[in-house]
Amino acid sequence: MKNTEQIERHRYVFKGVIQGVGFRPTVYRCAVSLGLKGFVRNERSEVVAELQGPAAALGRFPAALQEMLPPAAVLDRTECASIPPLKEQTFRILESKATAFSFPPIPPDLAICPDCRAELFSEENRRYLYPFITCTQCGPRYSIVEDTPFDRDTTSMVDFPQCPDCLAEYTDPEDRRFHSQTNSCWSCGPTLELRGADGTAVEGDPIMEAVAALGDGKIIAIQGIGGFHLAADPRNSETMNRMRRDKERERKPFALMVADRQEAERLCRFNEQDWEQLKTTASPILILPLADGAPAHLQAVSHTGTLGIMLPYTPLHLLLFHYPDVEITYRHLVMTSGNLKGEPIVTEPEEAFAKLTDVADLFLFHNRRILFRTDDSVQRLTRGGQRIFLRRSRGYVPRLIQLQGALKRTVLAAGADLKNAPALGRGSDIYLAPYIGDLEDPLTRRDFERQIHKILSLYEVKPDTLVYDLHPGYHSTRWALEQKIPRKFGVQHHHAHLLAVMAEHQLEEVIGLSFDGTGYGSDGTIWGGEFLLSRRDGFQRLGHFRPFALPGAEAAVLHPLRIALALLKDGLKPQELERLFCRQYGLAEQQLATLSEMIDKGVNTPLSSSLGRIFDAASALLKLVDTVSYEGEGPIRLEGLALDVFDGKPLRASASCSDRHVTVEQGQGPFMIDCRGLLRYLAESFCSGAEGETATAAEKTAALALEFHKAIAAAALEGARRMRQETRISQIAVSGGVFQNVLLSELLLPALTESGFQVYTHRNIPPGDGGIAVGQVYFLPGNE
Ligand SMILES: [Zn+2]
Numbered sequence: 001m002k003n004t005e006q007i008e009r010h011r012y013v014f015k016g017v018i019q020g021v022g023f024r025p026t027v028y029r030c031a032v033s034l035g036l037k038g039f040v041r042n043e044r045s046e047v048v049a050e051l052q053g054p055a056a057a058l059g060r061f062p063a064a065l066q067e068m069l070p071p072a073a074v075l076d077r078t079e080c081a082s083i084p085p086l087k088e089q090t091f092r093i094l095e096s097k098a099t100a101f102s103f104p105p106i107p108p109d110l111a112i113c114p115d116c117r118a119e120l121f122s123e124e125n126r127r128y129l130y131p132f133i134t135c136t137q138c139g140p141r142y143s144i145v146e147d148t149p150f151d152r153d154t155t156s157m158v159d160f161p162q163c164p165d166c167l168a169e170y171t172d173p174e175d176r177r178f179h180s181q182t183n184s185c186w187s188c189g190p191t192l193e194l195r196g197a198d199g200t201a202v203e204g205d206p207i208m209e210a211v212a213a214l215g216d217g218k219i220i221a222i223q224g225i226g227g228f229h230l231a232a233d234p235r236n237s238e239t240m241n242r243m244r245r246d247k248e249r250e251r252k253p254f255a256l257m258v259a260d261r262q263e264a265e266r267l268c269r270f271n272e273q274d275w276e277q278l279k280t281t282a283s284p285i286l287i288l289p290l291a292d293g294a295p296a297h298l299q300a301v302s303h304t305g306t307l308g309i310m311l312p313y314t315p316l317h318l319l320l321f322h323y324p325d326v327e328i329t330y331r332h333l334v335m336t337s338g339n340l341k342g343e344p345i346v347t348e349p350e351e352a353f354a355k356l357t358d359v360a361d362l363f364l365f366h367n368r369r370i371l372f373r374t375d376d377s378v379q380r381l382t383r384g385g386q387r388i389f390l391r392r393s394r395g396y397v398p399r400l401i402q403l404q405g406a407l408k409r410t411v412l413a414a415g416a417d418l419k420n421a422p423a424l425g426r427g428s429d430i431y432l433a434p435y436i437g438d439l440e441d442p443l444t445r446r447d448f449e450r451q452i453h454k455i456l457s458l459y460e461v462k463p464d465t466l467v468y469d470l471h472p473g474y475h476s477t478r479w480a481l482e483q484k485i486p487r488k489f490g491v492q493h494h495h496a497h498l499l500a501v502m503a504e505h506q507l508e509e510v511i512g513l514s515f516d517g518t519g520y521g522s523d524g525t526i527w528g529g530e531f532l533l534s535r536r537d538g539f540q541r542l543g544h545f546r547p548f549a550l551p552g553a554e555a556a557v558l559h560p561l562r563i564a565l566a567l568l569k570d571g572l573k574p575q576e577l578e579r580l581f582c583r584q585y586g587l588a589e590q591q592l593a594t595l596s597e598m599i600d601k602g603v604n605t606p607l608s609s610s611l612g613r614i615f616d617a618a619s620a621l622l623k624l625v626d627t628v629s630y631e632g633e634g635p636i637r638l639e640g641l642a643l644d645v646f647d648g649k650p651l652r653a654s655a656s657c658s659d660r661h662v663t664v665e666q667g668q669g670p671f672m673i674d675c676r677g678l679l680r681y682l683a684e685s686f687c688s689g690a691e692g693e694t695a696t697a698a699e700k701t702a703a704l705a706l707e708f709h710k711a712i713a714a715a716a717l718e719g720a721r722r723m724r725q726e727t728r729i730s731q732i733a734v735s736g737g738v739f740q741n742v743l744l745s746e747l748l749l750p751a752l753t754e755s756g757f758q759v760y761t762h763r764n765i766p767p768g769d770g771g772i773a774v775g776q777v778y779f780l781p782g783n784e
Pocket residue numbers: 112113114115116117133134135136137138139
């Protein structure tokens with residue numbers, strides 16, 4: 001029998017989000033409570049602990065640690081080995097030791113925790129109303145990091161040496177700020193300043209003055225965790241007009257920060273699961289349907305029937321909503337990225353003054369340097385609780401995507417041009433950079449290069465392989481081709497989307513739906529409605545939506561009625577075409593003639609199989625959008641309307657698309673899904689004012705929008721069945737920007753499961769182009 005009093009020594013290696021979140025102190029407290037000796041230490045990529053004591057006490061350690069784990073810590077992996085006992089008197093937290101390994105874990109930025117929040121508003125506390133209160137469970141992390149491992153010296157908190165009181169907390173193992181690298185207070189920490197647009201300091205308490213100014217309709221540039229926001233009270237229509245005009249943002253919705261749950265409930269419809277997600281430590285923006293009876297002024301914030309809301313996630317934000325003895329008239333504020341159109345968000349005060357003075361009346365900023373730019377993360381949840389990332393940034397970077405097996409190479413992936421986010425893979429880790437933006441903008445391109453440079457030096461890796469998109473016109477591709485990295489591969493866009501899902505689920509082979517707006521096809525045409533057999537080293541195009549013309553190329557994307565015309569032209573006689581497009585949709589006769597000729601002769605009309613563009617065409621036919629003012633405007637409005645009349649029931653597994661005006665052509669090559677009949681049906685139903693019709697125009701439009709979604713879901717289901725028939729594979733991956741559409745997911749995914757497919761969707765990265773670099777990393781050339 002084993003002697004439970006026998007002295008043993010165990011060596012633990014922990015991986016996950018465990019640096020900078022109070023993990024070592026927890027190990028310390030846990031070990032001490034069990035009477036164990038030894039040490040705990042951060043190493044580059046992990047936390048290592050050696051524990052020594054009686055076998056029985058050692059045996060209790062894992063469960064006890066699990067019990068005491070701080071909320072912000074996430075343990076991905078724990079390894080334990082027995083090693084020979086040493087002479088030990090105490091348990092110690094040792095200084096970090098730098099060792100070469102894969103990726104050192106840097107924690108993501110964390111929203112203010114309940115304990116700090118309570119202290120912030122407690123008059124007796126020495127940090128009462130201190131705008132930079134933090135602890136081991138909350139505060140900035142990734143955005144202030146300069147080097148690894150995560151210690152005060154390697155962050156911008158190095159500018160603020162701790163005062164004796166803070167140091168006492170920092171060194172006391174019993175204190176909740178023990179080893180809190182961001183620890184500071186009124187006497188030693190960062191400070192806040194409020195200045196006018198001309199740079200002159202505003203007298204008085206900066207927060208009190210800011211609150212008053214916001215209430216007065218002023219726009220304030222506020223420095224946050226990963227960059228500046230522009231804040232304003234949306235009840236003031238003049239302010240909103242000014243904001244839209246000066247920010248050149250005609251209709252694109254703004255995000256709101258809401259005071260608390262009560263306010264969130266007043267503005268939006270949400271359930272408990274949405275609420276849980278809103279108040280996670282990542283504190284994302286969640287897109288939710290507008291509540292019935294939501295205030296009318298919200299129309300100026302968002303015209304889509306949905307609203308992106310978030311909670312105050314820093315102490316400074318909280319103080320803007322709750323400040324003692326100050327009357328605060330607003331309960332929600334627009335909080336939109338502080339940037340110029342198309343550019344990255346501003347991170348430095350000087351830059352803010354240089355760029356935002358046309359928009360902002362005042363600047364509320366601090367002297368804690370932002371070293372890594374992050375935007376607010378944006379998400380949606382399906383009814384089933386599936387999380388869909390629209391933008392992955394603050395709160396999620398730099399969490400790693402962990403693979404079971406190891407990558408053979410150190411791989412850098414450039415991503416795609418829209419919503420760019422590069423990635424880096426090494427060992428069993430894939431690091432996905434935060435959302436960077438559209439590389440069309442030169443400053444964003446500079447940011448892209450900077451981010452790559454910074455992450456390579458932070459992680460001290462030198463990639464030997466570079467992967468990029470096949471699109472020859474992409475800036476990211478051109479950049480990649482210039483780099484001096486020995487091995488380079490171009491990966492097809494829609495294949496990369498599916499590879500990204502495969503990486504998240506460790507799959508080697510799937511059939512997949514890869515639906516988005518635009519991607520360069522391997523035949524040189526524009527793809528975007530693809531049914532692919534996907535493997536690590538390549539793909540086969542089994543099917544796609546029937547290609548159609550984009551008259552005027554980019555102009556068609558901007559004016560989607562042109563796409564609708566291209567889709568309807570074949571099925572209608574010239575007089576019918578004229579009656580429909582000129583009389584009903586207001587196209588000039590001359591324009592119709594010109595466009596028709598362009599389509600017939602193929603002049604400046606590239607072909608596309610993009611499902612995103614079919615959504616655009618449908619939204620134009622329902623008169624939801626004329627000139628597109630932001631990416632996805634038509635589809636977002638189309639979905640918003642349809643969701644309003646959706647009963648929550650998924651498609652039946654037996655659903656057929658031919659009942660819904662969609663046909664499938666199967667010849668020698670890939671099958672083709674033809675939506676022309678569906679769009680004709682939409683146009684004709686929309687324009688017919690049948691006698692005795694009782695539904696209002698709005699109801700009819702919503703019903704048609706829902707019918708459109710159902711038809712597309714049925715078409716996707718049909719395509720999936722055909723792929724399975726051909727390949728005998730029933731593991732199906734689903735990706736691409738079209739799957740930001742919650743309604744499509746809710747209609748389609750349960751029907752796929754019910755039809756016997758194993759369905760794989762994204763869990764921790766966006767289905768859009770912001771996740772594509774993960775797939776590029778996962779690509780494995782055939783000869784390896
Ligand atoms: Zn805290």
